[in-house]
Amino acid sequence: MRNVYLKEMKMNLKALLIWSLTVGLMGLCCILLYKSMQGDMKNMADAFSNMGAFSDAFGMSTLSIATLKGYFATEVGTVHSLGSAMFAAIVAINIISGEEEGHTGEFLYSLPVSRKSVLSAKALSVLSMTAAFTVICGILYALGFAFMNEELPVKEFMLFMGCQFVMNLEIGAVCFWISSISGKNRMGLGIGIALIAYLFDIIGRVVPDLKDCLFVGPFSYANASEILSGQDIRTAGLIVAVVVTVLGIVAAYYFYDRRDLAA
Amino acid sequence: MKNAIEISHLTKSYGKNRGVIDVTLNIKEGDIFGFLGPNGAGKSTTIRSILGFLKFDSGNIKVLGMDSVKDHVNILKNVGYMPSEAWFYNSMKVAEAIKYAADVRGLDCGEEAEKLCKRLKLDTNKRIKELSLGNRKKVSIVCAMQHKPKLFIFDEPTSGLDPLIQKKFFELINEYVSDGATCLLSTHVLSEVNKYCKNAAIMREGRLALLDSPDIDDDTFLKFYYDEEDL
Numbered sequence: 001m002r003n004v005y006l007k008e009m010k011m012n013l014k015a016l017l018i019w020s021l022t023v024g025l026m027g028l029c030c031i032l033l034y035k036s037m038q039g040d041m042k043n044m045a046d047a048f049s050n051m052g053a054f055s056d057a058f059g060m061s062t063l064s065i066a067t068l069k070g071y072f073a074t075e076v077g078t079v080h081s082l083g084s085a086m087f088a089a090i091v092a093i094n095i096i097s098g099e100e101e102g103h104t105g106e107f108l109y110s111l112p113v114s115r116k117s118v119l120s121a122k123a124l125s126v127l128s129m130t131a132a133f134t135v136i137c138g139i140l141y142a143l144g145f146a147f148m149n150e151e152l153p154v155k156e157f158m159l160f161m162g163c164q165f166v167m168n169l170e171i172g173a174v175c176f177w178i179s180s181i182s183g184k185n186r187m188g189l190g191i192g193i194a195l196i197a198y199l200f201d202i203i204g205r206v207v208p209d210l211k212d213c214l215f216v217g218p219f220s221y222a223n224a225s226e227i228l229s230g231q232d233i234r235t236a237g238l239i240v241a242v243v244v245t246v247l248g249i250v251a252a253y254y255f256y257d258r259r260d261l262a263a
Numbered sequence: 264m265k266n267a268i269e270i271s272h273l274t275k276s277y278g279k280n281r282g283v284i285d286v287t288l289n290i291k292e293g294d295i296f297g298f299l300g301p302n303g304a305g306k307s308t309t310i311r312s313i314l315g316f317l318k319f320d321s322g323n324i325k326v327l328g329m330d331s332v333k334d335h336v337n338i339l340k341n342v343g344y345m346p347s348e349a350w351f352y353n354s355m356k357v358a359e360a361i362k363y364a365a366d367v368r369g370l371d372c373g374e375e376a377e378k379l380c381k382r383l384k385l386d387t388n389k390r391i392k393e394l395s396l397g398n399r400k401k402v403s404i405v406c407a408m409q410h411k412p413k414l415f416i417f418d419e420p421t422s423g424l425d426p427l428i429q430k431k432f433f434e435l436i437n438e439y440v441s442d443g444a445t446c447l448l449s450t451h452v453l454s455e456v457n458k459y460c461k462n463a464a465i466m467r468e469g470r471l472a473l474l475d476s477p478d479i480d481d482d483t484f485l486k487f488y489y490d491e492e493d494l
Binding site: 003004007011102103104105106107109110111112113114258259260261 | 311314317335337342348350363366367406407
């Protein structure tokens with residue numbers, strides 16, 4: 001299992017670095033741009049915070065984008081949410097089916113390692129890569145605050161990154177299950193799942209009738225504006241996340257152990 | 264002499280499509296067993312069932328005295344398998360792929376792998392994606408042989424190999440078999456079976472027919488390849 005895990009990490013290292021540095025540096029650049037936009041932001045902040053449902057959807061009614069914390073929540077929070085969700089989806093949805101898509105399954109499964117061990121190694125590598133992604137981006141965002149000589153709201157920031165990590169795991173678990181039952185690369189589907197989940201969250205925040213259903217989606221409990229403004233985490237959303245993550249992983253083991261492996 | 268492989272009433276279908284039907288086959292230890300048959304006859308289905316890649320519908324398989332389902336991992340420790348399509352992780356170098364196979368087995372096969380690479384003239388510094396089919400097959404041979412398994416399973420091993428490497432490949436098989444290994448050789452090449460195999464069987468439309476001798480003529484052999492309406 002150790003060797004399969006290390007091989008997965010090595011093979012996905014390039015993707016991890018490209019995605020984490022791209023998303024992290026985009027966030028860092030956004031933070032660094034704040035200074036040059038600070039003057040304009042003050043004028044825009046009032047207008048943005050009074051746009052009703054639109055302001056609610058993007059968190060501009062709870063935090064002022066005239067502050068770095070508010071600006072980080074509305075701008076970088078969105079970039080990180082989308083980027084990390086897509087990364088988790090892409091990594092997880094290809095990690096099992098890629099063996100069959102790339103015809104390497106016969107090589108791997110002719111070695112004395114059980115399907116459960118292969119799945120465990122792959123699940124662990126998705127977990128490790130998602131964690132590394134979160135840490136790399138987190139360091140870059142923290143550096144942004146340091147460059148700007150602004151105090152990082154450590155508690156809220158750590159909570160936000162932690163919730164994002166859980167959201168990534170939830171999306172990753174769903175994609176991991178899909179990967180276990182599919183013999184083909186479903187990258188498009190993975191990205192689609194991440195984007196639809198994000199869209200569901202935006203619509204849920206704009207349409208009043210859908211607000212009660214928000215907790216179903218993975219973005220509900222990881223909203224940057226809510227977390228950075230000190231609001232309570234949506235517990236129902238977190239419970240759904242734990243249930244979905246566990247179900248996704250258990251289903252992957254269940255189905256993968258019972259199916260024929262393609263050549 | 265004990266059986267290295269015991270297949271009893273194996274049936275496997277893919278939904279409504281036929282795989283293999285009621286296949287019973289015993290292969291003795293120390294045998295080089297030829298496994299012939301047209302494309303789609305069920306040779307690969309049988310092999311893939313032995314290796315645990317497929318979940319078969321009924322029957323049972325014992326390999327080296329172990330149950331193919333319950334003792335799957337222990338069986339694979341003692342098997343060297345070479346698939347018909349030799350695919351590896353493209354980004355790996357040849358040496359990395361060979362070492363990876365040994366590492367997953369928890370063995371240091373460096374000495375044997377080096378000997379095999381030398382005999383097969385395999386450049387271990389190249390990346391897998393740079394290799395031709397023939398060279399990928401050489402990597403596959405090394406991965407199947409480096410741990411000196413008790414049982415070899417080869418699925419169309421010589422396609423893509425040049426004649427000299429084919430000769431060396433069979434020399435290697437003979438060496439390992441003379442040291443006590445067993446070999447199941449699935450192939451379309453009758454001359455290989457005539458020349459190297461001690462026993463043989465032919466599959467046709469999912470069913471198995473044992474041959475009295477692997478030394479059969481072309482006409483008898485080709486009869487198995489014709490459709491029923493061609494006969």
